[in-house]
Amino acid sequence: MDKIITISRQYGSGGREIGKKIAEHFGIPFYDNELITRAARESGYAETAFENAEKKATNSLLYSIAMGMSAYGSQEAGFSHLSLDDRIYLAQSDIIKKCAEEGPCVIVGRCADYILKDRTDVVHLFVYADLDFRIQRAIQIDGVPREEAESVVIKKDKRRANYYNYHSGEKWGKASNYHMCLNSGFIGIENATQLFIDFLEKA
């Protein structure tokens, strides 16, 4: 496998699990939401870091962006007009680009498909499933209380769609933004994983 693989997924579709299995199959690193968020936080956008911004010295463009400063350290210039959310997004984008530069890997979530859209060595996958399947998984895998499960699934997906549409200006879940899309609920997680692997081996 000489490709970078991004996986976008509806909540409860098993996209993260499929991504992990694909990474294991090809023996390449796996980066999920949580990891990217943590890495971006550690790179300097956290609120405490903001408080100490004046005391820190850095030449990192990423850090400067996250701090709302230009690369030359002026708080007037550059990205000081950006909201914290936008700074987090930029910090995460930088992490994602760095992961991709290191070589083949699987990256789940965080608009990775959009962030890496100009690279020609990236394959974009989308995983989705019917609502019932996703509700059952939310209950069984994530331990969401049964009575809240439907509204949790719908809200989480709404948040993912909004996040994606806001940052990319594109429509989340539009087939043509991905190279392959699968309904994991219809075919099952195991089959979906195998079909994606078959696809990636031909890619």
Place this chain on the structure above:
Amino acid sequence: MDKIITISRQYGSGGREIGKKIAEHFGIPFYDNELITRAARESGYAETAFENAEKKATNSLLYSIAMGMSAYGSQEAGFSHLSLDDRIYLAQSDIIKKCAEEGPCVIVGRCADYILKDRTDVVHLFVYADLDFRIQRAIQIDGVPREEAESVVIKKDKRRANYYNYHSGEKWGKASNYHMCLNSGFIGIENATQLFIDFLEKA
């Protein structure tokens, strides 16, 4: 194969060719755009048929719909307010439903996925490709003049999207409306066909 398979496709993506190969592989009938349109026309919506509407006697609901009459023959009641386009759509929908009732088959285009959405024995596929790939196919397969190819491809797809969105109230090319979606240009027509067959064999 005990399923009905619908294929929606961008113009130039090879969706029709893939559908034909899938039908051959499983030894099931293949219904394309042209065939459905012709069958619907023959069933009675054509303009000459309209002119002779009064002279004809029929008990067919489809015919009555196409003629803008209720099933009981009154031109006041029923569908007389529908445009010719809407009547054609209804006649085609009826043909598609009849094809599906006859058993496993492949149906390409004409909103078949939407028309059959309430059946549980139907698998919906979507085939798309990058613009360049589709332009090349329009030139090579359909003989579209090179200088017109890009605008022809874009216009044809716009028409397909409008047709689908108008009749279904849904968004054409939204991944979650299909069970599997593939970029045929990225993976090639042969590989795409094989991957769809693998998917269908697991479905």
